[in-house]
Amino acid sequence: MTRGGREKLRDEPERKCIASGEVSPKAGLIRFVIGPEAMVVPDVAAKLPGRGLYVAADRALIARAVAKGLFARAARQPVKAPPDLAEMVEALVARRVLDLLSMARKAGDAVTGYEKVKEWLEKGQARVLIQAADGSERGKTKLRAPEGENTLISCLTAGEIGLAFGRERAIHAALAAGGLTTRVVEEAARLAGLRASASETGQRDGGNPAGKDTKDA
Incomplete structure (x- = not known):
């Protein structure tokens, strides 16, 4: 690793x-x-x-x-x-992750919303589970990432996930198998490394937690 x-x-x-x-x-x-x-x-x-x-x-x-x-x-x-070079790099990599995630959404290879993500997971359609770093722990435990390596992305905030899907906030998302998914996973791994020693995610997202988990979040 x-x-x-x-x-x-x-x-x-x-x-x-x-x-x-x-x-x-x-x-x-x-x-x-x-x-x-x-x-x-x-x-x-x-x-x-x-x-x-x-x-x-x-x-x-x-x-x-x-x-x-x-x-x-x-x-x-x-x-x-x-x-502030480290902060600049983090912002650039985060932008790449969100752009790729948005492209995957437009290609039909990514969904958000608790029920849709749950359905993809149950059908084996999901290759990667994405959960907001600032989402409620109770809500996130309701969904389990697919078996295997590199199947969970947890370095994005709810605001960032929402931005990629054209909404204000989102707690859960899923990616199907495909070339874009591989690129999202690679960029998200870099972002996770850049954020590992940074301040708590809530501070990066204006201090607002994702809040109560809902079925359409």
């Missing part, structure tokens, strides 16, 4: 984290490049030109790389890294 909760696959390309020194699959790392004016730029989609510098999807490690000047050391040149 790698940082961020991803299972290491034998043939995945690997890179070394400049903060920890560990070698891990690229999919579980955050890529950075040196942009204009020698600024460190997060490249969460791994598409920007230039030499990549990699840090594990871990908030504390990104903060360490900034504080100790590890980007400059790895790039072998003076660079500027924003002090």
Whole structure:
């Protein structure tokens, strides 16, 4: 198991984290490049030109790389890294998770709402269960994730899940098998790593808990 909760696959390309020194699959790392004016730029989609510098999807490690000047050391040149770089990366990865989840919804591969999610789980249609980090524990125990690895996503808030489904808040969601689901799981694993050492989820979502679990939430 790698940082961020991803299972290491034998043939995945690997890179070394400049903060920890560990070698891990690229999919579980955050890529950075040196942009204009020698600024460190997060490249969460791994598409920007230039030499990549990699840090594990871990908030504390990104903060360490900034504080100790590890980007400059790895790039072998003076660079500027924003002090809030870890927060920037978290926001970018969260946006990717929500965009992919929204795409899965539009493709008919994702549903929300207690009854719909329960039906998908009972029929074996659900590959992944998504439950809001700030949802009531009592409500979340009513549904069980499918058997297997990487079948539960619990790093999103109710507000974030709701945003992906075009509603104010949502506590439960499910994903069917498919290419988009694999990408959602991978990005969610990175987000979980970035949020593992952050403040409690309720503080990130304006301090409002998801509230009472309901059948249409």
